Amino acid sequence: MILKLRVNNMVDxxxxxxxxxxxxxxxxxxxxxxxxxDAPLGVERELFxxxxxxxxxxxxxxKKILANAPKTKDDCILTEKKSW
Amino acid sequence: xxxxxxxEKRDAIIKGDxxxxxxxxxFLKTIEKTNPQINAIISVNEKAIEAAQVVDDKIKRKExxxxxxxxxxxxxxxISVDGQNITCASKTLExxxxxxxxxxxxxxxxxxxxxxxxxxxxEFASGASGETSAYGRCDNPAAPGMIPGGSxxxxxxxxxxxxxxxxxxxxxxxxxxxxASHCGVVGIKPSYxxxxxxxxxxxxxxxxxIGTLANNVTDAGLLLSVIxxxxxxxxxxxxxxxxxxxxxxxxxxxxxxxxxxxKSLCTDDRIWEMIEAKTRKVAxxxxxxxxxxxxxxxxxxxxxYYPIVYVEFFSGTRKFDGRxxxxxxxxxxxxxxxxxxxxxxxxxxxxxxxxxYRKALQAKAAIAESIERAFDQVDVIMLPAIPRxxxxxxxxxxxxxxxxxxxxxxxxxxxxxCAGVVPAGKIDGIPVGLQIMAAAFAERMLFxxxxxxxx
Numbered sequence: 115m116i117l118k119l120r121v122n123n124m125v126d127x128x129x130x131x132x133x134x135x136x137x138x139x140x141x142x143x144x145x146x147x148x149x150x151x152d153a154p155l156g157v158e159r160e161l162f163x164x165x166x167x168x169x170x171x172x173x174x175x176x177k178k179i180l181a182n183a184p185k186t187k188d189d190c191i192l193t194e195k196k197s198w
Numbered sequence: 199x200x201x202x203x204x205x206e207k208r209d210a211i212i213k214g215d216x217x218x219x220x221x222x223x224x225f226l227k228t229i230e231k232t233n234p235q236i237n238a239i240i241s242v243n244e245k246a247i248e249a250a251q252v253v254d255d256k257i258k259r260k261e262x263x264x265x266x267x268x269x270x271x272x273x274x275x276x277i278s279v280d281g282q283n284i285t286c287a288s289k290t291l292e293x294x295x296x297x298x299x300x301x302x303x304x305x306x307x308x309x310x311x312x313x314x315x316x317x318x319x320x321e322f323a324s325g326a327s328g329e330t331s332a333y334g335r336c337d338n339p340a341a342p343g344m345i346p347g348g349s350x351x352x353x354x355x356x357x358x359x360x361x362x363x364x365x366x367x368x369x370x371x372x373x374x375x376x377x378a379s380h381c382g383v384v385g386i387k388p389s390y391x392x393x394x395x396x397x398x399x400x401x402x403x404x405x406x407x408i409g410t411l412a413n414n415v416t417d418a419g420l421l422l423s424v425i426x427x428x429x430x431x432x433x434x435x436x437x438x439x440x441x442x443x444x445x446x447x448x449x450x451x452x453x454x455x456x457x458x459x460x461k462s463l464c465t466d467d468r469i470w471e472m473i474e475a476k477t478r479k480v481a482x483x484x485x486x487x488x489x490x491x492x493x494x495x496x497x498x499x500x501x502x503y504y505p506i507v508y509v510e511f512f513s514g515t516r517k518f519d520g521r522x523x524x525x526x527x528x529x530x531x532x533x534x535x536x537x538x539x540x541x542x543x544x545x546x547x548x549x550x551x552x553x554x555y556r557k558a559l560q561a562k563a564a565i566a567e568s569i570e571r572a573f574d575q576v577d578v579i580m581l582p583a584i585p586r587x588x589x590x591x592x593x594x595x596x597x598x599x600x601x602x603x604x605x606x607x608x609x610x611x612x613x614x615x616c617a618g619v620v621p622a623g624k625i626d627g628i629p630v631g632l633q634i635m636a637a638a639f640a641e642r643m644l645f646x647x648x649x650x651x652x653x
Contacts, residue, residue, distance in 0.1 A: 148495060167298075182294050183523070
C-alpha cells in the first residue's frame with residue numbers, strides 16, 4: 115500500500131525568501147542582545163574523504179543506486195551539463 | 199490476547215502462546231482499517247508477514263531468537279530501509295527506494311524485529327505539526343482534528359493508534375518529544391552520539407538523533423537498548439558499551455531541577471501548572487528533592503536553533519539536485535522546506551561572513567554550558583515538553599507561532615543531552631507531556647526517573 119501524493123499549491127519563492135530572512139534577522143537581533151562567549155568555528159579533521167562501505171562496492175548496490183536516478187545509461191547516471 | 203507491554207507479548211511469542219504472524223497480521227489489519235483516517239503510515243512493508251513467519255519457524259525449531267522477536271516496528275520515512283520507500287514525505291524522493299539498511303534498522307532485524315512500514319512525517323523533518331507532508335497531514339489519534347505534532351508525526355500517531363508495538367523517530371529540535379506529548383505516548387531523544395545516524399537523511403547533522411516511541415517507558419527502553427551503541431559507520435557515536443534501558447531500579451536521593459524563569463515561554467498557564475504539580479507528585483512519592491535552578495540563555499534556544507538548522511539543512515540538501523535522487527528539491531517541495539533552504543542559502547552568503555551561523559554557534563556553546571552547570575546541582579530537569587496545546591487543523595498559525603512549539607525542546611539538542619517525555623495528564627481532553635532532561639549519556643538514570651514518573 116502506498117498513499118497518493120498531495121498536490122502542492124504553487125509557492126511564491128520571493129515571498130518565502132523574504133519571510134525567511136525576516137525570521138533570521140529577528141533571531142540574530144535577539145542573539146546580538148545576549149552576552150555570549152566566543153566559540154570556535156569549525157573542527158580539525160584528519161580525513162577528508164569518506165571511505166566507501168563494503169556493500170557500496172558490490173554490483174547489487176550499484177544497481178539499486180542506478181534505479182533511483184532519473185536518467186541512466188549502462189553503469190552511468192546521465193545529466194545535462196549545467197542543468198543543476 | 200492482551201499484553202501490558204510489548205516485552206510481555208514477545209515472551210508469549212517465544213513461549214508459543216502467541217505468534218509473530220498473529221501479531222503482525224493484527225497490526226496490518228489495524229493499519230488497513232485505521233490508517234485512512236489517521237494517515238500515520240505512508241507505505242506498508244509487503245514482506246512483513248514473510249518476516250514474521252521466519253521468526254515463528256525459528257521458534258518452532260527451538261532456535262535462539264532476538265530481543266524483539268515478532269514485534270512490529272514502524273520506521274520514520276527519513277531512515278533508510280533496504281527496498282522500502284524512503285520519501286522523507288516529499289515529492290523530491292517520491293520514487294526513491296532505500297538501497298541499504300540504516301544501522302538502527304540492521305540492529306532491529308538482527309534482534310528479529312519486524313518492519314511494518316514507513317511512517318508519515320513533516321517533509322524532510324521540517325515542521326512541528328505533522329501538516330507539511332506531501333502525503334497529506336497526519337491526524338492525532340488521541341485528539342482527532344488536532345495536529346499530532348511533528349516532525350515524527352506518523353511515528354507517534356502509529357503508536358497511539360495501536361498500529362505497531364513501537365516506532366523509530368528522529369529528533370533534531372524536539373521532533374520525537376513534541377508528537378509524543380501531543381499523542382499521549384512515551385518518546386526518548388538519546389544523547390548525541392548514543393545512536394548511529396548512518397542511513398538517516400539529515401536535517402541538521404550536528405543536532406539529529408534517532409530515538410524511540412512507545413506506549414510505555416519499558417518498551418521505549420527495550421527498543422533503545424537494541425539500537426544504541428557505537429558504530430564505525432558514524433564517527434560521532436561514542437563507545438560506551440550497550441546499556442539496558444528496560445530494567446529499572448528505584449534511584450535514591452534524586453535532585454529534580456525546575457526552572458521558574460522559563461515560565462514566560464509557556465503560552466498556556468494550565469500546562470505549566472500541570473507539569474509543576476506532576477513534578478511535585480513524583481518528588482513526593484519517591485522522596486526526591488526539588489531544587490530551583492537558573493538556566494541562563496536557554497530562553498534563546500529557538501533563536502539559536504533555527505539559524506543552525508537553516509544553514510546545515512541548506513548544505514545537506516545540495517545532493518538533491520535531480521541527478522542521483524529523483525527531483526531537484528527546490529522544484530518539488532513545500533513552503534517550510536523552501537523557507538529553510540532559501541533562508542539557509544541567504545544567510546550562508548559570503549557577504550554575511552558567517553555572522554548568523556557564528557552567532558548561533560556562540561549561543562549554542564553558552565546554552566550547553568548553562569545546562570552542563572545545572573547538572574552539577576541536580577540529576578534531572580523537569581519541564582513541559584510543549585508550551586501550548588496542539589492547534590486544530592482549521593486554525594491559521596503563523597511561522598513564528600509554529601517555531602514557538604520548540605521553545606522547551608531545542609535546548610536538549612543544542613546541548614547534546616538526553617531527554618524523554620511521559621504523559622502527565624490531559625487538558626480539555628488533550629494529552630500533555632512531562633519532559634525530563636538528564637546529562638549527556640545519563641540515559642540509564644533518565645529511564646529510571648521516567649519509569650517513576652510514569653507510575
